[in-house]
Amino acid sequence: MREFYVRKSSFLHSLDPRVKIVGTLLGILTLMFFNDPRFLFPVFFLILIAGRILGGIEVRRQLSLLKPLLVIVAFTLFFWPLIYSPWYMGLIFGVSFSLRLLSFGLLTFLLLMTTRQRELILGFVRLGLPYELGLTLTIALRYIPTLYSLAQTIMDAQRSRGLELDRGKPLVRLKKMTAVLIPLIVASLKTAHELSIALESRAFGYGKRRTFLRDIEMSRKDYAALAVIVATFLIAVYLRYSLGLGHVAIYRASS
Amino acid sequence: MIVVEGLHFSYDGREILRGVDLTFGGEILALVGPNGSGKTTLAKHLNGLLKPVRGRVLVDGMDTRRHTVAELSRKVGYVFQNPEHMFFEETVFDEVAFGPKNLGIRGEELEERVRWALQAVGLEGFEERTPYSLSGGEKQRLAIACVLAMKPKYLILDEPTSGLDGKAEKSVVRTIRTLREEGHGVLLITHDMDLVLELAERVVLLFNGRELFEGSVEEFFELELEEYSLELPELLELAKGLGAGFVRSVEELMEVLG
Numbered sequence: 001m002r003e004f005y006v007r008k009s010s011f012l013h014s015l016d017p018r019v020k021i022v023g024t025l026l027g028i029l030t031l032m033f034f035n036d037p038r039f040l041f042p043v044f045f046l047i048l049i050a051g052r053i054l055g056g057i058e059v060r061r062q063l064s065l066l067k068p069l070l071v072i073v074a075f076t077l078f079f080w081p082l083i084y085s086p087w088y089m090g091l092i093f094g095v096s097f098s099l100r101l102l103s104f105g106l107l108t109f110l111l112l113m114t115t116r117q118r119e120l121i122l123g124f125v126r127l128g129l130p131y132e133l134g135l136t137l138t139i140a141l142r143y144i145p146t147l148y149s150l151a152q153t154i155m156d157a158q159r160s161r162g163l164e165l166d167r168g169k170p171l172v173r174l175k176k177m178t179a180v181l182i183p184l185i186v187a188s189l190k191t192a193h194e195l196s197i198a199l200e201s202r203a204f205g206y207g208k209r210r211t212f213l214r215d216i217e218m219s220r221k222d223y224a225a226l227a228v229i230v231a232t233f234l235i236a237v238y239l240r241y242s243l244g245l246g247h248v249a250i251y252r253a254s255s
Numbered sequence: 256m257i258v259v260e261g262l263h264f265s266y267d268g269r270e271i272l273r274g275v276d277l278t279f280g281g282e283i284l285a286l287v288g289p290n291g292s293g294k295t296t297l298a299k300h301l302n303g304l305l306k307p308v309r310g311r312v313l314v315d316g317m318d319t320r321r322h323t324v325a326e327l328s329r330k331v332g333y334v335f336q337n338p339e340h341m342f343f344e345e346t347v348f349d350e351v352a353f354g355p356k357n358l359g360i361r362g363e364e365l366e367e368r369v370r371w372a373l374q375a376v377g378l379e380g381f382e383e384r385t386p387y388s389l390s391g392g393e394k395q396r397l398a399i400a401c402v403l404a405m406k407p408k409y410l411i412l413d414e415p416t417s418g419l420d421g422k423a424e425k426s427v428v429r430t431i432r433t434l435r436e437e438g439h440g441v442l443l444i445t446h447d448m449d450l451v452l453e454l455a456e457r458v459v460l461l462f463n464g465r466e467l468f469e470g471s472v473e474e475f476f477e478l479e480l481e482e483y484s485l486e487l488p489e490l491l492e493l494a495k496g497l498g499a500g501f502v503r504s505v506e507e508l509m510e511v512l513g
C-alpha cells in the first residue's frame with residue numbers, strides 16, 4: 001500500500017473534487033445526527049455499496065482500510081457497557097459510535113481513493129482554503145501509507161532482533177512499542193525536513209498568487225451530484241428533527 | 256545449513272518468488288539481481304519474517320513455518336538496509352544489548368557479548384555514544400554488532416555498503432571478512448558488483464522471482480550482466496581489455512601482468 005488513490009475511471013473519479021469534499025463533510029455531519037444502530041447499519045452498507053458501484057472500489061478493499069480503526073471500535077464496544085447503565089443500552093451506544101466511526105472512515109477513504117492528490121489540493125483551494133493549508137492537509141494524508149510501510153519495515157527489523165510485540169501484559173507491550181516508535185519518529189522528522197527542502201528549492205512560497213497547470217470546472221453532472229447530496233442532507237435533517245427518527249436519547253431526563 | 260526448497264511467494268496477487276531452491280552454509284554468498292527481482296523477499300523468508308506460501312525453508316532442520324522470528328533470530332541475524340530503522344536506545348551499549356536481552360541473556364554474559372560484538376565490528380570505545388551521532392559507516396557496523404551480539408550462525412546483510420564513502424565501505428568489508436573467518440555464514444544482498452568481486456565465494460542471481468544462475472564468482476562474471484541491469488566491475492573490464500582473464504583484486508591483476 002503506497003497510496004490511497006486507486007486508478008480507475010468511475011463516476012466518483014470523474015466528479016469535481018469540490019463536490020466530493022462537500023459530500024464527505026455533509027456525510028460526516030449527517031452521521032452525527034443519528035445514533036440509532038438500526039439506522040446506522042443500513043447507512044454503513046449503503047456507503048460500501050455506493051463505493052463499489054459509483055467508485056468502482058471492491059468492497060474488500062474498502063473494508064481492509066478500516067482495519068486500523070478496529071482498535072478504537074474494540075475500546076468503544078468494551079467501555080460503553082461498563083460505564084452506562086443499563087449495560088445493554090451502553091452496548092447499543094457502543095455499537096452506534098462504532099458504526100459512525102467506521103462510516104466516517106469509509107467516507108474519507110472513499111474520497112481519497114477516488115481523488116488524485118493534486119485535485120484534492122485544488123478542490124480545497126477553490127473552496128477558499130489557503131494553498132499552504134490545502135497542501136499541508138494533502139501531504140499529511142499522502143504520508144499515512146508511507147508511514148505505514150515504514151512502520152512495517154521497522155517492526156520487521158526489531159522482530160529480527162528478537163522483539164516479540166504480541167507477547168506480554170498490555171503495559172509491557174506498550175513499552176516494547178518504543179523500539180518501533182523512536183526509529184519511526186526519527187525517520188518521519190527526517191522525511192519532513194527533506195520534503196521542506198525540496199519544496200523550498202522549488203520556490204514554494206515565492207509569490208502570493210499561484211497559478212495552476214490544470215484547473216477544475218463544475219459540469220452539469222457535478223451540479224446534479226451536488227444537488228443530490230444537498231437534498232439527501234436536507235431529508236436527513238427533516239427525518240431527524242421534524243419526525244424525530246433515528247435517534248435514541250442517551251441522557252434520560254429522569255436520572 | 257539453510258535449505259530453501261521450491262519457494263513460492265505472492266503478495267497482493269502478484270507472484271514475487273516462483274520456485275526458488277537454495278542451500279547456504281558457512282560461506283559468503285552474494286544474492287544479486289535487479290530491483291524488484293525478489294532478493295529481499297527471499298531473505299525475509301530465511302529468518303521467518305515471511306512464511307512460504309508454497310515450498311519450505313529449513314534453518315538447521317527447523318521449518319520456519321513452525322518457529323517464530325524470535326526463535327529463529329538465534330540462528331539467523333538480519334541486518335536491514337537502513338541501520339537507523341533499528342536504533343532507539345540512548346547509548347551504543349544499550350542498543351547492542353537489546354537483542355541478547357530479548358533472548359533472555361542477563362548479567363555478565365550480556366556484558367561480555369556486547370563487548371565482543373562491538374570489538375568484532377571495530378567499535379570498542381563507542382559504548383557511551385548515542386547511536387544517531389555515529390557516522391554512516393559506524394552506524395552500519397553498529398547495526399551489524401546489534402545482530403551479532405545475538406550470536407547467530409548465519410547473517411543476512413541487506414546492501415551493507417550502499418551510501419557509504421570509500422573508507423566506511425572498507426571498514427564494513429573488513430568486518431564481513433572477520434565474520435567469515437570466525438565461521439559465520441554471510442548472505443550478502445547487493446547490486447554492488449565490486450563488492451561481489453571482492454568478497455563473495457558463491458553467487459546466486461535472482462531475476463523475476465526465479466533463480467537464473469548459481470555458481471562461482473568467476474562463472475558469474477562470464478554472464479551477460481547487462482541483461483539483468485547489472486554491470487561488470489571496472490577492474491574486470493580492464494583485465495579483460497588487457498587479456499588478463501579473471502582476477503579479484505588490483506594486486507592480482509598486476510601479478511598476472513608481471
